[in-house]
Amino acid sequence: MKLKKVSVFVLAMFMLLVSGCNFAPIVNTPVDIEPLDTPEPIIMPTETPTIEPTLEPAPEPTPTPKVDPNPDFPYYLYVEKGSFTLTIYEKDENFEYTKIYKQYRIAHGGNKTPNGKFELTDRRERWHHFPKGGDVQFAVAYKGNLYTHSPLYAADQNPRNMWPKYYDGEKGIGTASTGGCLRMVTEAARFIYENCPPGTILEIVNGNPRGTTSPDVPSRKGLRQDPTDITVG
Structure with a gap:
Protein backbone atom coordinates (compact mmCIF):
# COMPACT_ATOMS: atom_id res chain seq x y z
CA MET A 1 0.00 0.00 0.00
CA LYS A 2 2.81 2.42 0.82
CA LEU A 3 4.49 1.52 -2.46
CA LYS A 4 1.43 2.50 -4.37
CA LYS A 5 1.23 5.91 -2.69
CA VAL A 6 4.88 6.57 -3.50
CA SER A 7 4.34 5.64 -7.11
CA VAL A 8 1.39 7.96 -7.41
CA PHE A 9 3.41 10.82 -5.91
CA VAL A 10 6.34 10.25 -8.26
CA LEU A 11 4.02 10.17 -11.21
CA ALA A 12 2.33 13.36 -10.13
CA MET A 13 5.68 15.11 -9.79
CA PHE A 14 6.73 13.91 -13.22
CA MET A 15 3.60 15.24 -14.81
CA LEU A 16 4.04 18.51 -13.10
CA LEU A 17 7.59 18.78 -14.34
CA VAL A 18 6.55 18.00 -17.92
CA SER A 19 3.83 20.61 -17.78
CA GLY A 20 6.31 23.25 -16.63
CA CYS A 21 8.52 22.60 -19.66
CA ASN A 22 5.72 22.93 -22.28
CA PHE A 23 4.29 26.30 -21.13
CA ALA A 24 6.47 29.41 -21.30
CA PRO A 25 5.44 32.51 -19.46
CA ILE A 26 3.56 35.10 -21.49
CA VAL A 27 5.38 38.42 -21.81
CA ASN A 28 3.28 41.40 -22.76
CA THR A 29 5.29 43.27 -25.43
CA PRO A 30 4.03 46.81 -26.01
CA VAL A 31 2.80 47.44 -29.55
CA ASP A 32 3.93 51.05 -29.78
CA ILE A 33 6.71 52.45 -27.66
CA GLU A 34 6.67 56.18 -27.70
CA PRO A 35 10.21 57.60 -27.29
CA LEU A 36 10.57 60.08 -24.54
CA ASP A 37 10.95 63.64 -25.75
CA THR A 38 14.47 64.85 -25.18
CA PRO A 39 14.16 68.48 -24.15
CA GLU A 40 16.04 71.01 -26.23
CA PRO A 41 18.98 72.36 -24.32
CA ILE A 42 18.36 75.83 -23.07
CA ILE A 43 21.26 78.06 -24.17
CA MET A 44 21.64 80.94 -21.87
CA PRO A 45 22.91 84.07 -23.61
CA THR A 46 26.49 84.94 -22.77
CA GLU A 47 26.64 88.28 -21.08
CA THR A 48 28.90 90.73 -22.89
CA PRO A 49 31.16 92.32 -20.32
CA THR A 50 30.73 96.05 -19.98
CA ILE A 51 33.95 97.79 -20.96
CA GLU A 52 34.55 100.89 -18.93
CA PRO A 53 35.78 103.74 -21.13
CA THR A 54 39.41 104.69 -20.58
CA LEU A 55 39.53 108.23 -19.31
CA GLU A 56 42.18 110.24 -21.09
CA PRO A 57 44.10 112.51 -18.74
CA ALA A 58 43.25 116.13 -19.20
CA PRO A 59 45.97 117.82 -21.25
CA GLU A 60 48.23 120.17 -19.38
CA PRO A 61 47.36 123.74 -20.26
CA THR A 62 49.98 125.37 -22.42
CA PRO A 63 51.49 128.19 -20.37
CA THR A 64 51.10 131.57 -21.93
CA PRO A 65 54.57 132.85 -22.75
CA LYS A 66 55.52 136.02 -20.96
CA VAL A 67 55.84 138.98 -23.22
CA ASP A 68 58.27 141.80 -22.62
CA PRO A 69 56.09 144.90 -22.25
CA ASN A 70 59.01 147.15 -23.26
CA PRO A 71 61.15 145.19 -25.71
CA ASP A 72 62.72 148.36 -27.09
CA PHE A 73 64.26 149.32 -23.75
CA PRO A 74 66.60 146.60 -22.51
CA TYR A 75 68.32 148.77 -19.88
CA TYR A 76 67.48 151.10 -17.01
CA LEU A 77 70.00 153.71 -15.85
CA TYR A 78 70.19 154.58 -12.16
CA VAL A 79 72.49 157.18 -10.59
CA GLU A 80 73.12 157.65 -6.87
CA LYS A 81 74.85 160.96 -6.38
CA GLY A 82 76.00 160.04 -2.89
CA SER A 83 78.28 157.25 -4.16
CA PHE A 84 78.98 158.78 -7.60
CA THR A 85 77.73 155.55 -9.13
CA LEU A 86 75.91 154.78 -12.35
CA THR A 87 74.22 151.36 -12.27
CA ILE A 88 73.04 149.87 -15.55
CA TYR A 89 70.21 147.43 -14.88
CA GLU A 90 69.04 144.78 -17.31
CA LYS A 91 65.85 142.73 -17.21
CA ASP A 92 65.26 139.53 -15.28
CA GLU A 93 63.06 136.60 -16.39
CA ASN A 94 59.97 138.66 -15.46
CA PHE A 95 61.16 141.58 -17.59
CA GLU A 96 61.84 143.74 -14.57
CA TYR A 97 65.02 145.78 -14.17
CA THR A 98 66.58 143.94 -11.25
CA LYS A 99 69.82 142.51 -12.68
CA ILE A 100 72.93 144.64 -12.48
CA TYR A 101 74.66 144.67 -15.84
CA LYS A 102 77.51 147.06 -15.02
CA GLN A 103 78.44 149.83 -12.59
CA TYR A 104 80.64 152.85 -13.28
CA ARG A 105 82.03 155.78 -11.31
CA ILE A 106 80.72 159.14 -12.51
CA ALA A 107 81.08 162.87 -11.92
CA HIS A 108 77.97 165.00 -11.48
CA GLY A 109 77.17 168.63 -10.73
CA GLY A 110 75.77 168.38 -7.21
CA ASN A 111 72.63 170.52 -7.08
CA LYS A 112 73.11 171.39 -10.75
CA THR A 113 72.31 167.79 -11.61
CA PRO A 114 68.55 167.39 -11.22
CA ASN A 115 66.92 164.51 -9.38
CA GLY A 116 64.10 162.52 -10.93
CA LYS A 117 63.36 160.20 -13.81
CA PHE A 118 64.26 161.34 -17.29
CA GLU A 119 63.92 159.83 -20.74
CA LEU A 120 67.01 159.86 -22.90
CA THR A 121 66.41 161.93 -26.02
CA ASP A 122 67.36 161.42 -29.63
CA ARG A 123 69.97 164.19 -29.39
CA ARG A 124 73.14 162.14 -29.70
CA GLU A 125 76.53 163.26 -30.90
CA TYR A 142 68.73 163.59 -20.99
CA LYS A 143 67.32 167.05 -20.11
CA GLY A 144 67.80 170.29 -21.99
CA ASN A 145 71.53 170.76 -22.49
CA LEU A 146 72.50 168.17 -19.89
CA TYR A 147 74.22 165.06 -21.23
CA THR A 148 75.80 161.77 -20.35
CA HIS A 149 79.27 161.89 -21.90
CA SER A 150 82.93 160.90 -21.80
CA PRO A 151 85.85 162.74 -20.17
CA LEU A 152 86.74 166.17 -21.55
CA TYR A 153 89.23 166.68 -24.40
CA ALA A 154 90.88 169.65 -26.00
CA ALA A 155 88.73 171.21 -28.72
CA ASP A 156 90.20 169.17 -31.55
CA GLN A 157 88.21 165.89 -31.27
CA ASN A 158 91.43 164.05 -30.57
CA PRO A 159 90.96 161.05 -28.20
CA ARG A 160 94.68 161.22 -27.36
CA ASN A 161 94.40 164.79 -26.11
CA MET A 162 92.28 164.27 -22.97
CA TRP A 163 92.48 166.76 -20.11
CA PRO A 164 93.72 164.68 -17.14
CA LYS A 165 92.17 166.88 -14.43
CA TYR A 166 88.70 165.94 -15.73
CA TYR A 167 89.55 162.26 -15.67
CA ASP A 168 91.38 161.55 -12.40
CA GLY A 169 92.42 165.05 -11.25
CA GLU A 170 90.86 167.56 -8.89
CA LYS A 171 87.76 167.79 -11.10
CA GLY A 172 87.87 164.22 -12.19
CA ILE A 173 85.35 161.39 -12.30
CA GLY A 174 84.08 160.76 -8.77
CA THR A 175 83.70 164.45 -7.87
CA ALA A 176 80.86 166.98 -7.97
CA SER A 177 82.45 169.12 -10.67
CA THR A 178 80.19 169.27 -13.74
CA GLY A 179 77.70 171.88 -14.86
CA GLY A 180 74.91 169.32 -14.41
CA CYS A 181 75.98 166.66 -16.88
CA LEU A 182 77.01 163.12 -15.95
CA ARG A 183 80.65 162.56 -16.91
CA MET A 184 81.97 159.00 -17.04
CA VAL A 185 84.65 156.85 -18.65
CA THR A 186 84.37 156.53 -22.40
CA GLU A 187 83.32 152.88 -22.19
CA ALA A 188 80.21 153.79 -20.17
CA ALA A 189 79.32 156.80 -22.33
CA ARG A 190 79.69 154.74 -25.47
CA PHE A 191 77.49 151.95 -24.06
CA ILE A 192 74.65 154.41 -23.42
CA TYR A 193 75.14 156.01 -26.84
CA GLU A 194 74.96 152.66 -28.66
CA ASN A 195 72.60 150.54 -26.52
CA CYS A 196 70.12 152.85 -24.79
CA PRO A 197 67.66 154.23 -27.33
CA PRO A 198 65.57 157.37 -26.94
CA GLY A 199 62.98 156.75 -24.22
CA THR A 200 65.34 154.80 -21.96
CA ILE A 201 64.81 155.87 -18.35
CA LEU A 202 67.59 157.58 -16.42
CA GLU A 203 66.82 157.92 -12.71
CA ILE A 204 68.92 160.24 -10.55
CA VAL A 205 68.65 160.34 -6.75
CA ASN A 206 70.43 162.05 -3.87
CA GLY A 207 72.40 160.05 -1.34
CA ASN A 208 73.02 156.33 -1.55
CA PRO A 209 69.64 154.64 -0.80
CA ARG A 210 70.48 151.35 -2.53
CA GLY A 211 74.04 151.27 -1.31
CA THR A 212 75.49 151.15 -4.82
CA THR A 213 79.26 151.27 -5.28
CA SER A 214 81.59 151.49 -8.23
CA PRO A 215 85.30 150.96 -8.87
CA ASP A 216 87.78 153.78 -9.32
CA VAL A 217 88.55 154.77 -12.88
CA PRO A 218 91.36 152.73 -14.48
CA SER A 219 94.85 154.23 -14.41
CA ARG A 220 95.75 156.22 -17.51
CA LYS A 221 99.44 155.46 -16.84
CA GLY A 222 100.51 159.04 -17.46
CA LEU A 223 98.90 159.19 -20.89
CA ARG A 224 96.41 161.78 -22.04
CA GLN A 225 93.86 159.23 -23.10
CA ASP A 226 91.09 157.20 -21.52
CA PRO A 227 92.25 153.56 -21.12
CA THR A 228 88.66 152.36 -21.63
CA ASP A 229 88.46 154.03 -25.06
CA ILE A 230 88.74 151.20 -27.59
CA THR A 231 89.06 153.67 -30.46
CA VAL A 232 92.64 154.44 -29.43
CA GLY A 233 93.72 150.90 -28.55
Whole structure:
Protein backbone atom coordinates (compact mmCIF):
# COMPACT_ATOMS: atom_id res chain seq x y z
CA MET A 1 0.00 0.00 0.00
CA LYS A 2 2.81 2.42 0.82
CA LEU A 3 4.49 1.52 -2.46
CA LYS A 4 1.43 2.50 -4.37
CA LYS A 5 1.23 5.91 -2.69
CA VAL A 6 4.88 6.57 -3.50
CA SER A 7 4.34 5.64 -7.11
CA VAL A 8 1.39 7.96 -7.41
CA PHE A 9 3.41 10.82 -5.91
CA VAL A 10 6.34 10.25 -8.26
CA LEU A 11 4.02 10.17 -11.21
CA ALA A 12 2.33 13.36 -10.13
CA MET A 13 5.68 15.11 -9.79
CA PHE A 14 6.73 13.91 -13.22
CA MET A 15 3.60 15.24 -14.81
CA LEU A 16 4.04 18.51 -13.10
CA LEU A 17 7.59 18.78 -14.34
CA VAL A 18 6.55 18.00 -17.92
CA SER A 19 3.83 20.61 -17.78
CA GLY A 20 6.31 23.25 -16.63
CA CYS A 21 8.52 22.60 -19.66
CA ASN A 22 5.72 22.93 -22.28
CA PHE A 23 4.29 26.30 -21.13
CA ALA A 24 6.47 29.41 -21.30
CA PRO A 25 5.44 32.51 -19.46
CA ILE A 26 3.56 35.10 -21.49
CA VAL A 27 5.38 38.42 -21.81
CA ASN A 28 3.28 41.40 -22.76
CA THR A 29 5.29 43.27 -25.43
CA PRO A 30 4.03 46.81 -26.01
CA VAL A 31 2.80 47.44 -29.55
CA ASP A 32 3.93 51.05 -29.78
CA ILE A 33 6.71 52.45 -27.66
CA GLU A 34 6.67 56.18 -27.70
CA PRO A 35 10.21 57.60 -27.29
CA LEU A 36 10.57 60.08 -24.54
CA ASP A 37 10.95 63.64 -25.75
CA THR A 38 14.47 64.85 -25.18
CA PRO A 39 14.16 68.48 -24.15
CA GLU A 40 16.04 71.01 -26.23
CA PRO A 41 18.98 72.36 -24.32
CA ILE A 42 18.36 75.83 -23.07
CA ILE A 43 21.26 78.06 -24.17
CA MET A 44 21.64 80.94 -21.87
CA PRO A 45 22.91 84.07 -23.61
CA THR A 46 26.49 84.94 -22.77
CA GLU A 47 26.64 88.28 -21.08
CA THR A 48 28.90 90.73 -22.89
CA PRO A 49 31.16 92.32 -20.32
CA THR A 50 30.73 96.05 -19.98
CA ILE A 51 33.95 97.79 -20.96
CA GLU A 52 34.55 100.89 -18.93
CA PRO A 53 35.78 103.74 -21.13
CA THR A 54 39.41 104.69 -20.58
CA LEU A 55 39.53 108.23 -19.31
CA GLU A 56 42.18 110.24 -21.09
CA PRO A 57 44.10 112.51 -18.74
CA ALA A 58 43.25 116.13 -19.20
CA PRO A 59 45.97 117.82 -21.25
CA GLU A 60 48.23 120.17 -19.38
CA PRO A 61 47.36 123.74 -20.26
CA THR A 62 49.98 125.37 -22.42
CA PRO A 63 51.49 128.19 -20.37
CA THR A 64 51.10 131.57 -21.93
CA PRO A 65 54.57 132.85 -22.75
CA LYS A 66 55.52 136.02 -20.96
CA VAL A 67 55.84 138.98 -23.22
CA ASP A 68 58.27 141.80 -22.62
CA PRO A 69 56.09 144.90 -22.25
CA ASN A 70 59.01 147.15 -23.26
CA PRO A 71 61.15 145.19 -25.71
CA ASP A 72 62.72 148.36 -27.09
CA PHE A 73 64.26 149.32 -23.75
CA PRO A 74 66.60 146.60 -22.51
CA TYR A 75 68.32 148.77 -19.88
CA TYR A 76 67.48 151.10 -17.01
CA LEU A 77 70.00 153.71 -15.85
CA TYR A 78 70.19 154.58 -12.16
CA VAL A 79 72.49 157.18 -10.59
CA GLU A 80 73.12 157.65 -6.87
CA LYS A 81 74.85 160.96 -6.38
CA GLY A 82 76.00 160.04 -2.89
CA SER A 83 78.28 157.25 -4.16
CA PHE A 84 78.98 158.78 -7.60
CA THR A 85 77.73 155.55 -9.13
CA LEU A 86 75.91 154.78 -12.35
CA THR A 87 74.22 151.36 -12.27
CA ILE A 88 73.04 149.87 -15.55
CA TYR A 89 70.21 147.43 -14.88
CA GLU A 90 69.04 144.78 -17.31
CA LYS A 91 65.85 142.73 -17.21
CA ASP A 92 65.26 139.53 -15.28
CA GLU A 93 63.06 136.60 -16.39
CA ASN A 94 59.97 138.66 -15.46
CA PHE A 95 61.16 141.58 -17.59
CA GLU A 96 61.84 143.74 -14.57
CA TYR A 97 65.02 145.78 -14.17
CA THR A 98 66.58 143.94 -11.25
CA LYS A 99 69.82 142.51 -12.68
CA ILE A 100 72.93 144.64 -12.48
CA TYR A 101 74.66 144.67 -15.84
CA LYS A 102 77.51 147.06 -15.02
CA GLN A 103 78.44 149.83 -12.59
CA TYR A 104 80.64 152.85 -13.28
CA ARG A 105 82.03 155.78 -11.31
CA ILE A 106 80.72 159.14 -12.51
CA ALA A 107 81.08 162.87 -11.92
CA HIS A 108 77.97 165.00 -11.48
CA GLY A 109 77.17 168.63 -10.73
CA GLY A 110 75.77 168.38 -7.21
CA ASN A 111 72.63 170.52 -7.08
CA LYS A 112 73.11 171.39 -10.75
CA THR A 113 72.31 167.79 -11.61
CA PRO A 114 68.55 167.39 -11.22
CA ASN A 115 66.92 164.51 -9.38
CA GLY A 116 64.10 162.52 -10.93
CA LYS A 117 63.36 160.20 -13.81
CA PHE A 118 64.26 161.34 -17.29
CA GLU A 119 63.92 159.83 -20.74
CA LEU A 120 67.01 159.86 -22.90
CA THR A 121 66.41 161.93 -26.02
CA ASP A 122 67.36 161.42 -29.63
CA ARG A 123 69.97 164.19 -29.39
CA ARG A 124 73.14 162.14 -29.70
CA GLU A 125 76.53 163.26 -30.90
CA ARG A 126 79.66 161.26 -31.56
CA TRP A 127 81.58 164.39 -30.60
CA HIS A 128 79.94 167.28 -28.78
CA HIS A 129 81.54 170.70 -28.34
CA PHE A 130 80.92 172.80 -25.24
CA PRO A 131 80.90 176.55 -25.99
CA LYS A 132 82.95 177.26 -22.86
CA GLY A 133 85.67 175.00 -24.17
CA GLY A 134 86.38 171.35 -24.70
CA ASP A 135 84.90 168.37 -26.53
CA VAL A 136 83.38 165.15 -25.26
CA GLN A 137 82.61 161.83 -26.90
CA PHE A 138 79.33 159.90 -27.12
CA ALA A 139 77.08 162.65 -25.78
CA VAL A 140 73.41 161.78 -25.11
CA ALA A 141 71.03 164.51 -23.88
CA TYR A 142 68.73 163.59 -20.99
CA LYS A 143 67.32 167.05 -20.11
CA GLY A 144 67.80 170.29 -21.99
CA ASN A 145 71.53 170.76 -22.49
CA LEU A 146 72.50 168.17 -19.89
CA TYR A 147 74.22 165.06 -21.23
CA THR A 148 75.80 161.77 -20.35
CA HIS A 149 79.27 161.89 -21.90
CA SER A 150 82.93 160.90 -21.80
CA PRO A 151 85.85 162.74 -20.17
CA LEU A 152 86.74 166.17 -21.55
CA TYR A 153 89.23 166.68 -24.40
CA ALA A 154 90.88 169.65 -26.00
CA ALA A 155 88.73 171.21 -28.72
CA ASP A 156 90.20 169.17 -31.55
CA GLN A 157 88.21 165.89 -31.27
CA ASN A 158 91.43 164.05 -30.57
CA PRO A 159 90.96 161.05 -28.20
CA ARG A 160 94.68 161.22 -27.36
CA ASN A 161 94.40 164.79 -26.11
CA MET A 162 92.28 164.27 -22.97
CA TRP A 163 92.48 166.76 -20.11
CA PRO A 164 93.72 164.68 -17.14
CA LYS A 165 92.17 166.88 -14.43
CA TYR A 166 88.70 165.94 -15.73
CA TYR A 167 89.55 162.26 -15.67
CA ASP A 168 91.38 161.55 -12.40
CA GLY A 169 92.42 165.05 -11.25
CA GLU A 170 90.86 167.56 -8.89
CA LYS A 171 87.76 167.79 -11.10
CA GLY A 172 87.87 164.22 -12.19
CA ILE A 173 85.35 161.39 -12.30
CA GLY A 174 84.08 160.76 -8.77
CA THR A 175 83.70 164.45 -7.87
CA ALA A 176 80.86 166.98 -7.97
CA SER A 177 82.45 169.12 -10.67
CA THR A 178 80.19 169.27 -13.74
CA GLY A 179 77.70 171.88 -14.86
CA GLY A 180 74.91 169.32 -14.41
CA CYS A 181 75.98 166.66 -16.88
CA LEU A 182 77.01 163.12 -15.95
CA ARG A 183 80.65 162.56 -16.91
CA MET A 184 81.97 159.00 -17.04
CA VAL A 185 84.65 156.85 -18.65
CA THR A 186 84.37 156.53 -22.40
CA GLU A 187 83.32 152.88 -22.19
CA ALA A 188 80.21 153.79 -20.17
CA ALA A 189 79.32 156.80 -22.33
CA ARG A 190 79.69 154.74 -25.47
CA PHE A 191 77.49 151.95 -24.06
CA ILE A 192 74.65 154.41 -23.42
CA TYR A 193 75.14 156.01 -26.84
CA GLU A 194 74.96 152.66 -28.66
CA ASN A 195 72.60 150.54 -26.52
CA CYS A 196 70.12 152.85 -24.79
CA PRO A 197 67.66 154.23 -27.33
CA PRO A 198 65.57 157.37 -26.94
CA GLY A 199 62.98 156.75 -24.22
CA THR A 200 65.34 154.80 -21.96
CA ILE A 201 64.81 155.87 -18.35
CA LEU A 202 67.59 157.58 -16.42
CA GLU A 203 66.82 157.92 -12.71
CA ILE A 204 68.92 160.24 -10.55
CA VAL A 205 68.65 160.34 -6.75
CA ASN A 206 70.43 162.05 -3.87
CA GLY A 207 72.40 160.05 -1.34
CA ASN A 208 73.02 156.33 -1.55
CA PRO A 209 69.64 154.64 -0.80
CA ARG A 210 70.48 151.35 -2.53
CA GLY A 211 74.04 151.27 -1.31
CA THR A 212 75.49 151.15 -4.82
CA THR A 213 79.26 151.27 -5.28
CA SER A 214 81.59 151.49 -8.23
CA PRO A 215 85.30 150.96 -8.87
CA ASP A 216 87.78 153.78 -9.32
CA VAL A 217 88.55 154.77 -12.88
CA PRO A 218 91.36 152.73 -14.48
CA SER A 219 94.85 154.23 -14.41
CA ARG A 220 95.75 156.22 -17.51
CA LYS A 221 99.44 155.46 -16.84
CA GLY A 222 100.51 159.04 -17.46
CA LEU A 223 98.90 159.19 -20.89
CA ARG A 224 96.41 161.78 -22.04
CA GLN A 225 93.86 159.23 -23.10
CA ASP A 226 91.09 157.20 -21.52
CA PRO A 227 92.25 153.56 -21.12
CA THR A 228 88.66 152.36 -21.63
CA ASP A 229 88.46 154.03 -25.06
CA ILE A 230 88.74 151.20 -27.59
CA THR A 231 89.06 153.67 -30.46
CA VAL A 232 92.64 154.44 -29.43
CA GLY A 233 93.72 150.90 -28.55
